[in-house]
Amino acid sequence: MPTYTAPVRDSLFVLNEVFGYERYNNLPGFADTPPDVLEAILAEGAKIAENVMQPINRVGDLEGCVRADDGSVTTPEGFGQAYQQYREGGWMGLAAPAEFGGQGLPYTVHTAVSEFMVSANMSLMMYPGLTQGAIAAIVTHGTDEQKAKWLPKMVDGLWTGTMNLTEPHCGTDLGLLRTKAVPADDGSYRISGQKIFISAGDHDMAENIVHLVLARIEGAPKGVKGISLFIVPKLKLDAEGNPGEGNGVSCGSLEEKMGIHGNATCVMNYDEATGYLLGEEHGGLKAMFTMMNEARLGVGLQGLSISEVAYQNAVAYARDRLQGRSLSGPKAPDKPADPIIVHPDIRRSLMTMKAFNEAGRALVLWTAIKSDIAHRSADAGDREIASDYTGLMTPIVKGVLTDKGFEHAVMAQQVFGGHGYIEEWGMSQFVRDARIAMIYEGANGIQALDLVGRKLALNGGRAVQAFFKEVGDFCEENRSDEKMAPYTKGLKKGLNDLQAATMWLMQNAMAKPDNAGAASTDYMHLFGLVALGYMWAQMVKVANANLADGASGDAAFYENKLVTGRYFMERVMPETAAHLARISSGADTMMALPAEAF
């Protein structure tokens, strides 16, 4: 059975030491989490993750969700109880506004804790995760009445939320959607249509489920400009605002999936269900993106979370499994063989995962801090800069962290040899669960297109130029520091490749958009490597400074950072050149064959 220990020390290192969390005390919520409180929250979150969520992760995979003939869905044994503990602990409303019952703490803190929870039980955490997105959409686009009506119970976790976008013939291309909304006399709408792949679409853990549904109001323009977002509750509310009679909403079936069996992925049927317009008529896409952007960062986090838990289990196995002898002579001569962690190729896998996880954690938390600034700063300039950054990083965090998260789940599974392929060891579940994160909330190819086709040129390339300048300045500032040289050298090389690729796109993609599409996935990964490399350079700088200061008894922790960061530069960063070469080859060969020639 897999195990999990939340990396609290590492999260605190990133927040406090690398990013100077206390610097943001001027933002709402941050001052409520001085170092001791921050640490206590993370430690408490770690406990729930390790002791409540993790032990039922495999149960969720084995049992899955079950739909009864009446359409009601039962979650796996123990899920309901664990969810109640999560809810009662106030974790759902950790970062939600106080006026709706939340604690108003930074999104950053929510993110740090969520990493632990998702590592422990990704399927279970999808129920509150989707609720977060729905809360964000209602906070941003709801009327005061809607907020008062829906948010307190959702923030409390008594009700959960969903996102209903996809239809059988329409996933990425939402302009094709057919679900229709007919205005009723009372100002509400009657929603009819079928949605598929609806995560947490029905279950037995909440009093009510608040579906946010994209639909087309009768007579609306075609395409994406004619879609609107609706609040469609599972149970309609009575005069007191309590769940009452049923609505025309039902789960038609559950999908048989490769993984995340503990989460109910529903086909949802809407049959003249009562819905309430959220945001503007035909403004559904914008409202949806409020949920979506939040959800994309959350999905990127899933990639990191699975990579971390899979890594931890690979380490434990590699220390324990005795097989073969070290190439440099026996390391455990008293045993029949050495533990496989002595073998370089096993190390290669472990170091690759470790180097990614620690930088990925920094990138996620840095993006979360920027998101807090973007939403909470009193300074419009600061908000703009932070918003630029989160907009730019959202597709990268989603696309790169989930691609790598899956790759690392596979890598960790490989460390187990044949046992990795046997379900009872739990490594297969990590692989099967991690796989979905590359697909949902916009498949990673869509993330890459969002980056190259939209984010790059936005506001004249302001966001990307700021990022290049920040990383370039960092390299320049640390140029004369000998201890930083091995790191800034690799980072600068990566940055040069990224800038060359960006220049190539500017010169070649305007006249020929296929060149942008052909470059997109490589560009996203190239960008991700530079962003992660930048995280490493910053962590190493702090580690060096702490070591120079005596490191107060924690020298091994900081030395570890120096080694792991160096591994990243030597073994991971060289990929940037391959990405650049592929990008620069353009779209011609890729597009040359007619469709029938495949």
Next chain:
Amino acid sequence: MPTYTAPVRDSLFVLNEVFGYERYNNLPGFADTPPDVLEAILAEGAKIAENVMQPINRVGDLEGCVRADDGSVTTPEGFGQAYQQYREGGWMGLAAPAEFGGQGLPYTVHTAVSEFMVSANMSLMMYPGLTQGAIAAIVTHGTDEQKAKWLPKMVDGLWTGTMNLTEPHCGTDLGLLRTKAVPADDGSYRISGQKIFISAGDHDMAENIVHLVLARIEGAPKGVKGISLFIVPKLKLDAEGNPGEGNGVSCGSLEEKMGIHGNATCVMNYDEATGYLLGEEHGGLKAMFTMMNEARLGVGLQGLSISEVAYQNAVAYARDRLQGRSLSGPKAPDKPADPIIVHPDIRRSLMTMKAFNEAGRALVLWTAIKSDIAHRSADAGDREIASDYTGLMTPIVKGVLTDKGFEHAVMAQQVFGGHGYIEEWGMSQFVRDARIAMIYEGANGIQALDLVGRKLALNGGRAVQAFFKEVGDFCEENRSDEKMAPYTKGLKKGLNDLQAATMWLMQNAMAKPDNAGAASTDYMHLFGLVALGYMWAQMVKVANANLADGASGDAAFYENKLVTGRYFMERVMPETAAHLARISSGADTMMALPAEAF
């Protein structure tokens, strides 16, 4: 439901046009397969694969194998019948010696047909696949009496075979194995112990099962020098050589696996079972490698087979699924959206798979031809050169083709978006099935070590030097051919990187073996890229020549090769530089952390 069409035309192109199959008519078996016969055999194999094997592939995944309380195992619905058709068609003995009832045709033909069969149903094909390995071991190491006793029924397919190596505490490190063999008075042995992960260990499709079991004879030396190989039948043979009373062999349980559910992966218990020594006392490792080398090429083929079938289904979906508009303007203006094959990032996936599959097919068939030369040539010099080549290529075919096969199954699944994650579409099965090929018959890390630690230096590096010379000469000979320049340039660059990496290993791995281990996986993939690139260069050369000759109505086929080969050079080969950079960084950082620091 997935579909499959065997790429007969492409296999014939590779065999006849690229490698000049008829040139080998001096070898036994080749003359029996003139062009029309070869084509007929491939076409007939394609039919069985498409019409018999493929339709029950998903059934195998859904039903899996079932073990009854008495230890007997039932295979999925339809498997028995399909196996009988395969057997009765003479496919099991296609390449087996005529004296034991085989057809004595080239292993190359068997390989070409096997690709189709495995694409259609990997789980089912494992039953005959393991039998092939067992046949090879008995042919090579058996006494005349043993051959006469066991081979005819195995070649006929009435009996199947298995390989019993792994024990719970010992996989890679066979020196640790504990299964013991006690000599009996009649010259046989009593075998006792437990083996795990035994593919096709028990089932209901054959009269008898011939287990080849590694065990330690009482009093044998420790380590791998004390293990011997035994023939242990499920049912002992009576005086007429027919299966009679039961032996002390039973399937203790079936493993719950991530995939290949149609294959019975058994825990096998041996309780004083009667066994017969195969080969020399304490010579088990050598005998095992006879099976193993054959099996490794077969597993590499599995990687190619799954990559091909997954690719075909991704192509079909990409042509069919309407979503979004082409970046260069609508391509299907009469439809609500364009088929997704118009999008460059979808193309990127399809072309990557296609470029790999076609070169992988060539590499597998070329290695098969060399294997035929190594086993069948009358000329000792030719045998040596061919044997060098197959020895060198075995870990590369196994390691690279299975890593890539899995990667491409994932890539093909991604083309399906959310539908790829739903089991009924069948793409998840390809991913789950492909995963095992990276693990069994020596995990890919072991293949990489075999290459770097053994094959590279063997006979003073004779095999690798011959390969470098062959590829280098090819580049040189075609240097002045303008039409070849885009291909030889990429190939030469890759070869240079490979030679630089080889030089680095020579200079750095002798004194410090960890440098070899640290380089191994990257080196294997670097080698694989050059080998595949060399296949492309040869295919392009033939395509160019045929086009210059008018291409007799098949110009599109050859033009397609030029484009796909070019894609390989532009988009796949650049990875060689990243491999070289990683290799040259050495083992220091990788090995720096103590085990407890992970």
